Amino acid sequence: xxxxxxxxxxxxxxxxxxxxxxxxxxxxxxxxxxxxxxxxxxxxxxxxxxxxxxxxxxxxxxxxxxxxxxxxxxxxxxxxxxxxxxxxxxxxxxxxxxxxxxxxxxxxxxxxxxxxxxxxxxxxxxxxxxxxxxxxx
Amino acid sequence: xxxxxxxxxxxxxxxxxxxxxxxxxxxxxxxxxxxxxxxxxxxxxxxxxxxxxxxxxxxxxxxxxxxxxxxxxxxxxxxxxxxxxxxxxxxxxxxxxxxxxxxxxxxxxxxxxxxxxxxxxxxxxxxxxxxxxxxxxxxxxxxxxxxxxxxxxxxxxxxxxxxxxxxxxxxxxxxxxxxxxxxxxxxxxxxxxxxxxxxxxxxxxxxxxxxxxxxxxxxxxxxxxxxxxxxxxxxxxxxxxxxxxxxxxxxxxxxxxxxxxxxxxxxxxxxxxxxxxxxxxxxxxxxxxxxxxxxxxxxxxxxxxxxxxxxxxxxxxxxxxxxxxxxxxxxxxxxxxxxxxxxxxxxxxxxxxxxxxxxxxxxxxxxxxxxxxxxxxxxxxxxxxxxxxxxxxxxxxxxxxxxxxxxxxxxxxxxxxxxxxxxxxxxxxxxxxxxxxxxxxxxxxxxxxxxxxxxxxxxxxxxxxxxxxxxxxxxxxxxxxxxxxxxxxxxxxxxxxxxxxxxxxxxxxx
Numbered sequence: 152x153x154x155x156x157x158x159x160x161x162x163x164x165x166x167x168x169x170x171x172x173x174x175x176x177x178x179x180x181x182x183x184x185x186x187x188x189x190x191x192x193x194x195x196x197x198x199x200x201x202x203x204x205x206x207x208x209x210x211x212x213x214x215x216x217x218x219x220x221x222x223x224x225x226x227x228x229x230x231x232x233x234x235x236x237x238x239x240x241x242x243x244x245x246x247x248x249x250x251x252x253x254x255x256x257x258x259x260x261x262x263x264x265x266x267x268x269x270x271x272x273x274x275x276x277x278x279x280x281x282x283x284x285x286x287x288x
Numbered sequence: 289x290x291x292x293x294x295x296x297x298x299x300x301x302x303x304x305x306x307x308x309x310x311x312x313x314x315x316x317x318x319x320x321x322x323x324x325x326x327x328x329x330x331x332x333x334x335x336x337x338x339x340x341x342x343x344x345x346x347x348x349x350x351x352x353x354x355x356x357x358x359x360x361x362x363x364x365x366x367x368x369x370x371x372x373x374x375x376x377x378x379x380x381x382x383x384x385x386x387x388x389x390x391x392x393x394x395x396x397x398x399x400x401x402x403x404x405x406x407x408x409x410x411x412x413x414x415x416x417x418x419x420x421x422x423x424x425x426x427x428x429x430x431x432x433x434x435x436x437x438x439x440x441x442x443x444x445x446x447x448x449x450x451x452x453x454x455x456x457x458x459x460x461x462x463x464x465x466x467x468x469x470x471x472x473x474x475x476x477x478x479x480x481x482x483x484x485x486x487x488x489x490x491x492x493x494x495x496x497x498x499x500x501x502x503x504x505x506x507x508x509x510x511x512x513x514x515x516x517x518x519x520x521x522x523x524x525x526x527x528x529x530x531x532x533x534x535x536x537x538x539x540x541x542x543x544x545x546x547x548x549x550x551x552x553x554x555x556x557x558x559x560x561x562x563x564x565x566x567x568x569x570x571x572x573x574x575x576x577x578x579x580x581x582x583x584x585x586x587x588x589x590x591x592x593x594x595x596x597x598x599x600x601x602x603x604x605x606x607x608x609x610x611x612x613x614x615x616x617x618x619x620x621x622x623x624x625x626x627x628x629x630x631x632x633x634x635x636x637x638x639x640x641x642x643x644x645x646x647x648x649x650x651x652x653x654x655x656x657x658x659x660x661x662x663x664x665x666x667x668x669x670x671x672x673x674x675x676x677x678x679x680x681x682x683x684x685x686x687x688x689x690x691x692x693x694x695x696x697x698x699x700x701x702x703x704x705x706x707x708x709x710x711x712x713x714x715x716x717x718x719x720x721x722x723x724x725x726x727x728x729x730x731x732x733x734x735x736x737x738x739x740x741x742x743x744x745x746x747x748x749x750x751x752x753x754x755x756x757x758x759x760x761x762x763x764x765x766x767x768x769x770x771x772x773x774x775x776x777x778x779x780x781x782x783x784x785x786x787x788x789x790x791x792x793x794x795x796x797x798x
Contacts, residue, residue: 215349249316260315261315264317284317287318288318288351
């Protein structure tokens with residue numbers, strides 16, 4: 152993956168742009184891992200990939216297996232980060248999760264899908280919101 | 289864990305028990321409803337989720353499967369919401385399984401956990417009672433009046449989901465209403481706010497309607513615009529004998545399923561009077577839809593169906609009336625199911641004598657051609673006209689009648705006579721399948737309509753002179769029978785026949 156991705160520049164606010172979204176994404180995932188660990192999650196895997204797609208984080212929380220999707224934005228100008236986890240994206244995550252459960256023979260494990268919304272503005276502290284049980288299969 | 293909750297579904301006007309099974313299992317979180325739910329029923333998932341959360345319960349993030357058994361019966365509507373929510377709480381071990389044993393739950397949930405009213409409570413309650421269950425039947429508070437007439441059934445009217453759970457856990461004493469407001473053998477008082485005392489003149493029309501009410505005859509009123517046909521019709525329910533208990537329950541069931549009760553009740557006390565607009569479709573008239581619902585003919589069951597401006601109705605709408613008039617019920621077949629609704633009503637119709645309306649008017653000249661009038665009358669088919677016993681001319685009022693100060697006879701007085709004639713018929717037909725004179729077939733006519741020699745001669749003369757058909761002959765006899773009943777005499781006399789002949793207007797005038 153070498154193509155450099157940059158965010159869309161909003162012409163009215165001149166926000167965004169310049170930041171490499173791949174880097175931003177990595178940064179968000181890093182921040183999320185820290186926040187989750189602080190919230191009692193035990194991170195099992197990061198960037199689990201299979202032929203169906205990718206899951207950002209797989210963690211254990213209160214006895215449940217949690218599939219975490221992290222969405223990072225540099226501003227709210229294009230809508231909240233979690234809004235980008237649409238029907239299509241959810242379907243993909245569910246398929247990967249199902250593959251994972253099958254692969255390890257744990258289809259009857261208690262599961263959950265969380266979405267973590269991270270906003271990293273150019274100045275100021277990042278904002279992290281954990282949405283538990285954000286969607287269902 | 290698995291839980292089982294009892295609920296019920298309505299098909300036509302009958303209710304069937306439905307078992308709501310809820311399974312909560314590990315695995316990818318999901319909420320599935322199976323057992324042929326329709327859209328409103330499937331969307332129950334979202335209502336239940338929000339209602340549980342907003343009532344202070346946690347919603348399990350697990351694989352939830354809801355089965356509405358029997359799986360072959362199509363489920364419609366939101367009536368299973370409450371049962372599903374309680375099922376989840378039991379499966380979740382928030383409520384002990386013993387708390388829901390033998391209890392039946394019906395109700396729609398709103399997102400804030402309130403229990404909303406649903407249609408079809410009376411059929412559900414009475415079906416439950418027929419199975420021998422004593423309840424408690426947990427139902428929306430707004431619908432509780434409907435269920436009150438089911439004697440001996442314990443009812444728990446509830447306002448919210450949280451309240452329901454408190455009742456089940458025994459934290460709060462349920463109101464435990466018992467269906468006892470059932471009016472025993474007493475006739476239900478009929479109150480019609482319109483009275484025949486308001487109508488001046490038209491004594492002849494009122495007399496004909498009195499005969500119709502007494503014998504259950506269908507009526508067609510023909511007259512110029514403004515003569516008072518609609519006024520006469522609107523006051524008609526006031527002179528009908530009150531519903532007896534069995535009829536009231538039947539009618540209330542239909543209105544309950546159609547969702548027309550709106551917390552009124554417990555029983556429909558006045559005979560229904562339905563006056564659909566002439567643009568009505570034939571499906572709305574007889575009932576139908578993917579999941580068949582009662583139409584106007586069924587809503588008018590045990591009452592009156594009034595068709596104002598009868599010639600303006602679509603031909604097919606009028607033709608579909610033939611079967612219900614004959615059989616007293618309609619059978620509707622759709623891909624989903626075949627359902628039979630009761631539809632025993634009296635047909636009351638009104639029309640103008642011609643397109644301009646003044647054909648029979650002595651003062652105003654008619655503008656219509658003979659052809660136009662013929663076309664106008666041909667809109668009502670012979671077979672349908674055959675089923676109408678009384679055809680009635682409603683002329684324009686005379687000046688002295690309009691301005692007169694004297695008030696006319698009240699509906700109450702007319703009804704007393706109608707009641708008397710009905711009682712005679714009930715006694716006479718107690719061993720037969722019929723209830724009123726209009727249902728007399730040719731065989732029964734011979735047995736129950738003894739005529740004096742003079743009456744017989746007059747009727748023969750009418751057939752010869754006025755060209756009555758065989759059917760016209762039978763109808764005249766039936767109407768004469770009712771007139772004799774109103775007089776309280778056993779044998780039909782000449783004056784009864786002559787009055788009856790008079791009500792065959794279309795046979796000789798047009």
